[in-house]
Amino acid sequence: MCGMCLPHCPTYQLYQTETESPRGRIALIQAIENGRIKADSDALLHIDHCLGCLNCETICPSKVPYGDIIDDFRQQHSHSLPRPLASHQILKLAATPGGLDKMSRIASKPLIKQLLKSTAAVTRIPGHLLDADSLKLDSFYPAVNTPRGCVSLFTGCSARQNDAATLYNASQLLNHLGFDVSIPEQQNCCGAIHQHNGQQVLAQQLLADNQASLEHDSEAILYFSPACGASLESLHSLPVRDIRSFIHEQLLSTPLNFSPCDAPIALHESCSHRNRLKSEDLNLRLLGHIPELKIISSNLPTLCCGAGGLQAINYPDQAQAILKAKLESFDLTQSKVLLSDNIGCSLHIKSSISAYNPDIEVLHPVSLLARQLIALDN
Numbered sequence: 042m043c044g045m046c047l048p049h050c051p052t053y054q055l056y057q058t059e060t061e062s063p064r065g066r067i068a069l070i071q072a073i074e075n076g077r078i079k080a081d082s083d084a085l086l087h088i089d090h091c092l093g094c095l096n097c098e099t100i101c102p103s104k105v106p107y108g109d110i111i112d113d114f115r116q117q118h119s120h121s122l123p124r125p126l127a128s129h130q131i132l133k134l135a136a137t138p139g140g141l142d143k144m145s146r147i148a149s150k151p152l153i154k155q156l157l158k159s160t161a162a163v164t165r166i167p168g169h170l171l172d173a174d175s176l177k178l179d180s181f182y183p184a185v186n187t188p189r190g191c192v193s194l195f196t197g198c199s200a201r202q203n204d205a206a207t208l209y210n211a212s213q214l215l216n217h218l219g220f221d222v223s224i225p226e227q228q229n230c231c232g233a234i235h236q237h238n239g240q241q242v243l244a245q246q247l248l249a250d251n252q253a254s255l256e257h258d259s260e261a262i263l264y265f266s267p268a269c270g271a272s273l274e275s276l277h278s279l280p281v282r283d284i285r286s287f288i289h290e291q292l293l294s295t296p297l298n299f300s301p302c303d304a305p306i307a308l309h310e311s312c313s314h315r316n317r318l319k320s321e322d323l324n325l326r327l328l329g330h331i332p333e334l335k336i337i338s339s340n341l342p343t344l345c346c347g348a349g350g351l352q353a354i355n356y357p358d359q360a361q362a363i364l365k366a367k368l369e370s371f372d373l374t375q376s377k378v379l380l381s382d383n384i385g386c387s388l389h390i391k392s393s394i395s396a397y398n399p400d401i402e403v404l405h406p407v408s409l410l411a412r413q414l415i416a417l418d419n
Contacts, residue, residue: 042067046097046107051345051363052090060087063097063107070114080118088114089122090356092349092363093237094312112237119239128238128351135198135230136243142202176205182212182222189219192287193259195251197269197384198230204384207265207404210411211284217414218291220260227254231269234350244272252276263287265405266384267313267320268350274318283318284407285382289327298415301333306409307376307401308336309367309390311383312345324382324406331413341370348389364393373398380406 046063047053053062060069066088072078088111097107115122134140178201192215194208201208212222229251232244255262256279263284264270273281308328314320328334347353347363368390373379377400381387387403394401404412 043102045102046100049096049100049343051092051094051096051347052359054344054366055359055362056090061090063091063105066091067105067107067110070110080121082123085118085122090352090359092312092345092347092352094345094349095316096312096343096345099316112239112241115237115239116241117239122239123355124238125354127354131351131354132235132238132240135234136247138227138229139201141199141230176209178205178208178224180224180226182216182224184219184221185216186219188221190260191221191223191258192261192263193223193225193255193257194284195231195255195262195264195269195273195281196224196228197264197266200265200384203388204265204405207408210405210408211263211265211288213411214288214297214407214414215291217297218288218295220291223259225255225257229254231264231272233268233272236272237350248272248276252279255279261287265407266382267311267318268383268385271313271317283320283323285323285327286320288407288410289323289330292330297330299331299410299413300415302331302335302409302413303333304377305335305337305375307371307373307379308338308406309346309371309379309381309386310342311381311386314382315343324380327406327410328380331410337372337376339367339370341367344370346386346389348385350385353385353389353392360389361393364389368394368397371397373401376401378402378404378409380404380409382406 042064044064050062059065069084069088073080073084078084091111093108093111095108098105101107131141194211196208208224215222229247231251232247235247236244251273259280261280261282263282264273265284270283308324310324325336328336344367345363346367347360349360353360379390379394379401381390381403382405387405391403394403
């Protein structure tokens with residue numbers, strides 16, 4: 042209860058009220074649990090505004106497990122927490138294998154997409170979620186030369202449609218490093234969005250389902266999103282790895298040739314990367330394989346982008362206000378690429394970044410590496 046976390050909390054910075062801070066939320070939770078106040082809409086709203094960025098945990102001298110406290114509270118009060126229809130549907134579809142991918146394919150059809158965009162104020166479905174990737178993925182990509190191993194890619198609940206290019210780019214890199222790449226069809230959501238939206242039992246079931254479907258002879262199961270990784274790494278029986286870390290290690294022993302990067306690149310690092318996985322300088326180590334690369338950093342590196350899983354749908358005004366502050370912390374006039382290591386952040390950033398630079402792309406760090414690859418067989 043010391044309050045050291047307040048300046049590091051994105052919602053406290055936005056609202057400047059105690060009830061929108063970690064300390065204030067813990068006080069509200071204690072008061073509700075002790076029966077001193079009712080769990081009415083005002084109290085629940087303040088607590089539920091939390092983005093789960095965990096900046097507060099990193100600064101807390103008492104090591105308060107704030108994320109667990111919020112997750113447990115949402116589990117107990119999920120029936121009373123306000124949720125738009127879009128959130129309910131996304132949680133439902135994400136729990137079904139291929140559910141969100143099917144939704145993206147249907148929603149991206151021109152007439153349906155136009156209808157959904159015209160009713161976005163009511164449905165709260167962000168327009169960028171309707172932009173399915175046109176790239177169709179194979180289930181297997183063979184190594185360029187004699188294979189030295191086989192790895193599998195974790196797609197989660199939406200990457201096949203919303204981030205197919207990154208999956209393909211990663212396969213290219215891994216093939217040139219000597220790995221066969223498998224993209225298993227039967228995969229489930231990692232459960233992270235369910236865990237943080239009051240559905241912890243379902244989140245554990247999804248993890249168990251993934252454990253059963255991903256158990257085979259791969260040397261490693263590689264994930265792209267730190268938010269997924271924070272859940273998947275609890276599956277200790279599986280060789281789960283961050284793809285950035287895996288590729289970086291392989292490049293140290295089997296160097297590839299990359300062309301120099303002639304323009305500055307902006308880098309956004311997710312809260313999951315910094316505060317859940319505690320990956321520190323992993324992005325910079327991976328990108329260090331590209332010659333002459335100049336990184337544009339945020340002058341507010343610990344500020345959340347506002348996505349917060351489904352929070353960009355649950356509280357769009359809050360999410361956009363925080364995203365505005367985040368994007369303004371970069372000098373985006375210099376760059377045509379912004380790197381983002383987490384799919385939730387990337388989709389959220391795409392919703393607004395054109396206002397700061399209409400020519401800028403949002404890429405995963407692995408995609409930039411693949412783009413700079415000088416393939417010896419070309």
